[in-house]
Amino acid sequence: QVQLVESGGGLVQPGESLRLSCAASGFAFSMFTMRWFRQAPGKVREWVAGITSTGGTTNYADSVKDRFTISRDNAKNTVYLQMNSLKPEDTAVYYCNHGNYWGPGTQVTISS
Numbered sequence: 025q026v027q028l029v030e031s032g033g034g035l036v037q038p039g040e041s042l043r044l045s046c047a048a049s050g051f052a053f054s055m056f057t058m059r060w061f062r063q064a065p066g067k068v069r070e071w072v073a074g075i076t077s078t079g080g081t082t083n084y085a086d087s088v089k090d091r092f093t094i095s096r097d098n099a100k101n102t103v104y105l106q107m108n109s110l111k112p113e114d115t116a117v118y119y120c121n122h123g124n125y126w127g128p129g130t131q132v133t134i135s136s
Contacts, residue, residue: 026050026125030118033130036110040134044105046120046127054078054098056123060105062116062132069119073105088114110134 032044044060057076063069073094074083082094093106103120110132117129 026122028120028122028125028127030120030127030130033118033132035133035135037136038111038134040110041106041108042110042132044107044118044130044132046103046105048101048103048120048122051122053101058094058096058103059121060094060103061119061121061126062114063119063129064113064116067116072118075103107132 027049029047030044032042034042036042055077057074059074060072061069062072070085072085072088073092075094075096079096084092091107091109094103096103105118107114112134115132115134117131119129120127
């Protein structure tokens, strides 16, 4: 069965960086676009970034453009989200997504 497991979240100060990982299994990972979403307390889940199957095309929400970078390693069935210059408003649970499948999420908290 499809499994997505995020890791790498934590508590950091504004301006710092974090790298999230999502380990995927149960499907042909290298053939599919992968996406990151996030959900802040009291808000709807929002799309953050996407990457095509080969990694040749990436897209970002305006709120994270130029600060976040999505990448993937098809040999490891893993997708990453490098987050730089973090802001308090980036605080959320971050989710990996493939179609109708979601991981359990990883908490990212930005606070001084």
